[in-house]
Amino acid sequence: MNLLEIKNLKMDFGSGADALRAVDGVSLTIGTGETVCLVGESGCGKTVTALSIGKLVPTPPANSVGGEIRLNGRDVLKMSNAELRSIRGGVVSYVFQEPGASLNPVFRVGNQIKESLKLHKPEKATNEEVIRLLKLVGIPAPESRIKNYPFEMSGGMQQRVMIAMALASEPKLLVADEPTTALDVTIQAQILELLSELKQRLGMAILLITHNLGIVGDMADRVAVMYAGQIVELSPAKELLRRPLHPYTRALMASVPKLHGDADRLSAIPGNVPRIGNFPPGCRFAPRCPIAKPECSAQIPELVEVEAGRFVRCPFWK
Amino acid sequence: MNATTPIQNSIAEQPLSPWQLFWRRLKQRRIAMVGGVILILLYLVALFAGFVAPYSYDRQDRDRFFHPPTWPRLSGFRLVIPRYEQLPGDFNYRAVPADTRPVHWFVRGDEYKLFGLIPATIHLFGTGDERYPVYLLGTDQFGRDVLSRLLSGSQISLSIGIIGILLSFTLGMIIGGISGYFSGWTDTLIMRLCELIMSIPALYLIISLRATFPPGMSSAQLYAMIIIILSFIGWASMARVIRGMTLSLREQQFVLAARALGQTHLKVIVRHILPNTFSYVIVAATLSVPYYILGEVVLSFLGVGIQEPNASWGNMLTAAQNTEYLRNYPWLLAPGAAIFITVLAFNFLGDGLRDAADTKAL
Numbered sequence: 248m249n250l251l252e253i254k255n256l257k258m259d260f261g262s263g264a265d266a267l268r269a270v271d272g273v274s275l276t277i278g279t280g281e282t283v284c285l286v287g288e289s290g291c292g293k294t295v296t297a298l299s300i301g302k303l304v305p306t307p308p309a310n311s312v313g314g315e316i317r318l319n320g321r322d323v324l325k326m327s328n329a330e331l332r333s334i335r336g337g338v339v340s341y342v343f344q345e346p347g348a349s350l351n352p353v354f355r356v357g358n359q360i361k362e363s364l365k366l367h368k369p370e371k372a373t374n375e376e377v378i379r380l381l382k383l384v385g386i387p388a389p390e391s392r393i394k395n396y397p398f399e400m401s402g403g404m405q406q407r408v409m410i411a412m413a414l415a416s417e418p419k420l421l422v423a424d425e426p427t428t429a430l431d432v433t434i435q436a437q438i439l440e441l442l443s444e445l446k447q448r449l450g451m452a453i454l455l456i457t458h459n460l461g462i463v464g465d466m467a468d469r470v471a472v473m474y475a476g477q478i479v480e481l482s483p484a485k486e487l488l489r490r491p492l493h494p495y496t497r498a499l500m501a502s503v504p505k506l507h508g509d510a511d512r513l514s515a516i517p518g519n520v521p522r523i524g525n526f527p528p529g530c531r532f533a534p535r536c537p538i539a540k541p542e543c544s545a546q547i548p549e550l551v552e553v554e555a556g557r558f559v560r561c562p563f564w565k
Numbered sequence: 566m567n568a569t570t571p572i573q574n575s576i577a578e579q580p581l582s583p584w585q586l587f588w589r590r591l592k593q594r595r596i597a598m599v600g601g602v603i604l605i606l607l608y609l610v611a612l613f614a615g616f617v618a619p620y621s622y623d624r625q626d627r628d629r630f631f632h633p634p635t636w637p638r639l640s641g642f643r644l645v646i647p648r649y650e651q652l653p654g655d656f657n658y659r660a661v662p663a664d665t666r667p668v669h670w671f672v673r674g675d676e677y678k679l680f681g682l683i684p685a686t687i688h689l690f691g692t693g694d695e696r697y698p699v700y701l702l703g704t705d706q707f708g709r710d711v712l713s714r715l716l717s718g719s720q721i722s723l724s725i726g727i728i729g730i731l732l733s734f735t736l737g738m739i740i741g742g743i744s745g746y747f748s749g750w751t752d753t754l755i756m757r758l759c760e761l762i763m764s765i766p767a768l769y770l771i772i773s774l775r776a777t778f779p780p781g782m783s784s785a786q787l788y789a790m791i792i793i794i795l796s797f798i799g800w801a802s803m804a805r806v807i808r809g810m811t812l813s814l815r816e817q818q819f820v821l822a823a824r825a826l827g828q829t830h831l832k833v834i835v836r837h838i839l840p841n842t843f844s845y846v847i848v849a850a851t852l853s854v855p856y857y858i859l860g861e862v863v864l865s866f867l868g869v870g871i872q873e874p875n876a877s878w879g880n881m882l883t884a885a886q887n888t889e890y891l892r893n894y895p896w897l898l899a900p901g902a903a904i905f906i907t908v909l910a911f912n913f914l915g916d917g918l919r920d921a922a923d924t925k926a927l
Binding site for chain 2 (some may be wrong): 301303307330332333334335336337340341343345348349350352353354362363366396406409412491526
């Protein structure tokens with residue numbers, strides 16, 4: 248049994264005729280100790296998918312209209328509020344994009360970490376445990392740092408505190424929603440290194456959301472590429488990077504600037520991401536696809552396993 | 566000397582907390598500090614009112630109605646009080662200069678209860694002789710010492726402000742927090758209720774609410790009633806502001822982060838959203854205390870608040886509403902001066918707190 252099994256998840260925003268489907272039939276599994284990257288452009292449904300795992304998307308306006316999310320074998324979407332509270336932080340923890348905004352500005356960081364401990368490990372809610380966690384995430388002089396307010400820390404340190412909070416209850420799955428986007432490149436590398444080190448040491452699974460393909464190669468075991476609310480390619484990371492199959496993935500890879508070679512114009516995918524609620528019929532990437540054929544617009548292609556462990560939502564991937 | 570010592574020191578040194586910074590900015594505002602010191606003195610005196618007051622609040626001196634203030638004079642090395650004799654006519658008094666008694670500290674006098682609990686008879690000052698009374702602020706139409714009544718009334722008037730604020734702001738914060746956090750129909754319901762309360766003129770609301778309580782209540786019940794009435798009116802405006810702040814705070818990522826840790830809705834509101842409104846709330850509370858003090862004054866002035874013989878600043882002023890009294894016995898206006906000073910001190914302090922809390926002003 249996998250740690251997390253998302254099956255055909257569908258999320259609407261709004262209801263009735265005005266409903267906008269942000270996530271349309273996403274299926275994804277994460278095994279114990281596995282790192283899966285969710286890649287895609289802004290607004291393609293990555294964050295909504297990730298927040299759904301803890302049923303954290305606010306309802307209303309959101310509305311789950313189908314599918315199931317099995318965490319440890321139990322469907323999150325059918326859980327009571329009390330059960331949800333125990334899995335949030337207990338089984339699945341979150342680290343968000345803006346570390347500065349994720350910490351409450353009026354409390355000392357030590358107390359915020361302690362709050363996380365009180366919720367899931369009340370017997371360990373002590374200063375010693377907080378200091379141990381801060382040491383674990385590599386904060387120097389944690390004894391004095393626990394008395395800091397968030398604004399007294401740098402962005403990288405704030406993100407380390409967030410990771411310490413997320414780790415406090417020893418979750419099975421850490422969902423990191425663009426954890427490094429707000430940080431500069433050197434800090435970004437440090438945080439990612441910290442994450443993979445902690446993963447090795449604690450044996451937890453990570454769902455890493457990013458729009459940075461550079462991170463994927465360092466971190467991921469498997470990669471899911473999302474486009475317009477659907478997964479278009481799901482593949483082991485190394486193979487995906489070596490040989491992307493879906494035309495969208497290929498286009499994404501082509502638009503990563505090269506370190507070597509002549510500095511030409513940055514290559515971009517022509518056109519824009521379709522707006523939610525205004526998706527083209529058939530394959531959603533077809534209007535921008537270099538290899539599109541007339542039949543692409545007839546119906547949405549299925550996500551098919553074309554090689555061992557490699558799934559592609561395009562019949563013309565060859 | 567170890568070379569690493571300075572570095573370790575700089576790590577060990579704690580930066581100033583937001584409260585310390587706040588206090589430092591507040592200290593720079595002299596008027597606010599003056600207001601604060603006056604308030605501390607007023608509340609200290611109110612706390613020990615029975616001891617500071619020379620007489621009991623309901624002690625009547627039937628020989629001396631409308632007695633003017635008597636101030637001790639310095640004679641040699643001690644303060645003395647002259648004897649006053651009544652002249653023919655309406656309440657005319659004249660000091661007899663040669664006939665004096667010294668003012669003593671810590672004299673035995675009327676019985677009172679310190680903090681409402683401990684029976685005591687020692688007063689801060691007095692002559693200990695009924696023929697030589699010390700009426701620093703004169704007496705009223707029943708021959709009661711105005712200063713003693715003023716001090717006794719300060720216990721009611723000053724505490725009503727604080728307790729009323731605590732009650733109405735707690736209510737307003739929790740209700741406003743719930744309203745803003747959950748939004749939707751909860752929000753609509755609560756906000757329309759607030760508007761209903763705020764749309765009725767306060768004075769009519771106060772009087773009609775008073776009518777819902779039975780007549781002939783004890784003074785403790787009346788006191789509780791005034792607080793309940795004033796808080797019932799006061800929470801609505803607080804709830805509106807807190808609701809607005811919550812609407813923006815709930816979109817902050819730390820709220821989502823707290824939810825993602827498995828925190829309950831109520832605790833997210835109370836522990837994460839409301840503390841972020843404190844800098845506003847403290848300022849608003851300080852600036853609102855005067856309204857509660859004045860609310861008690863209005864109720865008691867209208868005769869529906871604290872009842873005689875118990876003293877409050879409001880019902881003491883009732884005696885001063887007659888122009889003839891005002892012309893002849895102006896010391897009856899002393900509670901007005903007390904209200905003026907208290908309200909002004911609260912406003913000075915509140916303004917200073919607001920400036921100190923507003924970090925952008927620096």
